Amino acid sequence: MTYAFSQYQKQSGSYLSSREIEVMAFRHVNTLLTQAADHEAKVAALAANLKLWSLLSLSVERVDCPLPTVLRDDLIKVGSWSMRYSNAAFNAPKDLQPLIDINNDMIEGLAAAAPAPAPQGTAPSVSDAYGATSARSSLELVG
Template sequence: MTYAFSQYQKQSGSYLSSREVEVMAFRHVNTLLSQAGDHEKRVAALAANLKLWSILSMSVERVDCPLPPVLRDDLIKIGSWAMCYSNTAFNAPRDLQPLIDVNNDMIEGLTASASTVQGIAPAAPQGAYTTNAPSSSLELVG
């Protein structure tokens, strides 16, 4: 970590957790996708979706990613699908709702994970995707 970055972090404060930032990013991209009425907005929304999934995919592929291997593999598969679908939608009149649905599932998972980490009982039974690591996968990239 550079000195400038550490000073910025100290001064800027940490008002949102990394999970909250991730949820905000997915919500922002979903807003762009749902409001993509013309070609220009559609291209911008798809580019934002590609960027988000690219960053997420890169972060879960890192060797120091704290997520369980099963979850990492699933996120890579979903990310690959989302990026492929987004690329195809650039040049074809494909419905954007499947991308919005996947992003909504991510939002739901991140908010459920945040509740679990904060000590609130999980909504679903714990299984292969549980982790004790409160850190986010996206905070590894940067």
Template sequence: MNRNLAQYETARRFTATPQDNEILIFSNANAMLANAKTADAKTRISALFHNQRLWSAIVKDLALETNQLPAELKQNLTDLGIWAMQYSTRAMGEDLSLDPLIAVNRDMIEGLQAQRAAAPPPLPPRGDLASAGLVQSAV
């Protein structure tokens, strides 16, 4: 990766919201699943394994005491995650359609986008309050 691109990626990681990162992760999983629909068995299993790991991480996060989502939403997402993991596992050995997994991930992306749109704008990085118009410079 060239130096300018690396600097851009570093800056993007620090300014991206959690929803931005989650959208990117689900989008990547969906791209892999879409590609696997017409690819060889190795690519299919790799995409399904990636999707399974994604949902496993989500389910683990939902189980943490520090997760502040409402209990009902955590339960619904946990149920969905368990289904996605089980379906991914079955699809590794059977010729199941990948469309249901892609649809669930797409629904998650749409929900995250709606959540991001409803959130207040992020504060500027520290030390940049004057350029953001939040602090007037002394003249």
């Protein structure tokens, strides 16, 4: 690996907060779900939704997850429902709108907890949305 490549890898993503990355992930999955016109696209969108919710569920189940217990339990319940619905929709004529709605709720919640944009020319600081707890995002804990 070259020095330039390693520096790029180290710096890529450093200008987005963890919450912004999570919002981008949910928006991407919702785009896939919305644009799923044929069976192949539907399967790919559902697989992406399953992967996203699996990662999120794994991260909130960790003992070092900084989220409050009530929020963790709620995310696990919503994630379980979303994954069950996604699995059921793989080979059944199920409407994908409920999955899109749940993901939109997550986007709204993450956006509400995100910090105000940083002044131009500086990198945004990591959100301290949970007071004195760790500022790492739930998806970041899995990696």
